[in-house]
Amino acid sequence: MTLDVDIAARFTATGAEPFVIDVAFAVEEGESLVILGPSGSGKTVVLETIAGFHPSKGTIENSDRDLTDLPSEERGFGFVFQDYALFPHMTVRENVAFGARYHEDVRGPETVLAELGVADLADRTPPTLSGGEAQRVALARSLAVGPEAFLLDEPLSALDVPTQQALRDDVADLLTDATAVYVTHNRTTARAIADRIAIMRNGELVQTDTPETIFEQPASPFVARFTGANCLPLDALGEFGEDLAEGFGNEAATHVAIRPEHVELNPEASDLETTVRRCTREDATNRLVLSLPAATEPVASGSSKPIGARSTDGGQRVEKGQDLTIEAFADRTPESGTGIGVSFPREHLTLLDNSDNQDDPAGEIE
Template sequence: MTIPDAAELRARIAVRRRDFVVDIALAVVPGETVAVTGRSGAGKSTLLGALAGLTPLDEGEISVDGRVIDRAPRLRTDPMRRGIVLLGQEARLFPHLTARENVAFGPRSAGVPASVARSSADEWLARVGLPGTGDRRPAQLSGGEQQRVAVARALAAEPRVVLLDEPLVALDAVTASEIRTMLHERLAGVTTVAVTHDAVDAAALADRLVIVERGRVTQQGPVREVLSAPATEVAARIAGLERLEGVAQGGAFVRGALRLESTDAASLALARAEGAELAAVFPASAMRLGAGSPVTVSHLEQTPTGVRVVTDHGAAEVAPAEAASIRPGDVVRVSVAPERVRFVAAT
């Protein structure tokens, strides 16, 4: 039961969609996990499909450890011969095979003797937290257990690169947390590209985060750096933050009637450049109603913990009782404590 040496993945994929072109360059160093996120339809799954060999390239090239496996328009390696495995939202186990035989399938297909493959499969099942379950069929397993078997099956095939396409999205919160922890442990040292909508998944699994919007990379870098200083509204929403664009005026951030200050040293330095374009970044939970700058309410959204009051200058998360008398079109006053605000250069 081994994992091969981690591989380097390099790709530039261009795939024409109906209304835009997905054009993404990606370089993943050996053993690195890169999370890719963005809105639905941005091109994330197209990227994974191209890397896995399921989606033909219109332009570009893909290589693993310097070996070109895809180059448009003439070279295209069969998905089974790429050394790349894709783990999706559904476990897709063979229903007629036991968990052991599902995990042993890849090694047996590669010529490993059946007894060796089955013994290795039992070891992999134990590594993903399912010791003693080898004789069960998928129908006898819970959704979380099936996903664990799918992870074991993927890694037992000794891939050079692992692709994750939101493998936790269909699981309940508790099970997803358990599988997330298991993935973090089992994928350590394995070159991985993980597509996710969840900032928690990115922070827990990845070394680097790539934001994709309409087929293009708009921001990338270490996960926590991207999440703490989002360059676009999409990145901010993924990070659970508000991001407003305005200008530096009098050492503060100004957008229309809204004025925000910051106590952050780097933010104050940016705010001293009078007239410079800035973005103010802060948690929605930091915006308070009742005092400060006047803004107009756009609409209200129910959340698990209260109500999100969306205005033309950001949003505030408040208790239901506080939002009971607020209606779209109302003018309310909002403020954000300076210690909760950061300024970044607008891009």
């Protein structure tokens, strides 16, 4: 089925600022839409509102009916929670069979558990399961009711990294032909799962597109930084910055974005001269953090912090006097302090203006 969502809701907790979400998107039949955003951006609330856990204004429709005023149990979703939410007083089998009596096209718990490779857990109880096992059982529970669409709320983020990777592949397979909305703050997961990605910030969707476009052509400095691209203020790049704005015919541009993997090291003609600040070995490559000569004004750096870290925005404030940094990948491991020239292949560059940061003249994201 297709899913059409256009909702607005306001949440007030005592002692806190009211939190507002206002989003609209459509998911095609068989498509997996990943809502990617920092913690606190309202992703989970959107998902829970679609599922009917919270009241909202607006409409939620699937291909043949209006779900807006239906209670959760009549909306036909399968839901996977971050913390599994298995029923501790039931066996795994009973958990998976929980919804069977309320649905017509149900699948037996054994079949679904076997499909997820955990058939041997059927007689266990949830408190005895590992995180990975529990999440597979939770997936089986939502699969068993034959849902019209899946809603998944960071199903991997409570797991350790090896378990995450194994389960991520399985979830990706599972969702190949399924209609799904998947919420995460992890860009690697988003890329593995998504047919399309919607970037969420402060209760709103700021860019919705294919993963390739989101990652290669971010629409704003926020999206660029949150998806792990270098995002450099043009005015901190001196002549090179001016040339870029001119070359692209974009005088309004304030930033240039380029993914670390596209930054070329030691080219014949370099765009910028940098110094190696740090070199970290990662699985098959070395991640370099390169310093540009100190800028006179405080500026935002490229993302020199892994986005998985729990920052509320994905950006980073740079203290006055701190160097501007560029991330890149390298085969070799240069010493700290080594000078390296870099160039930015023009076909991988995106020039951005700071229109989504009007409230923040420095172009920084708080």
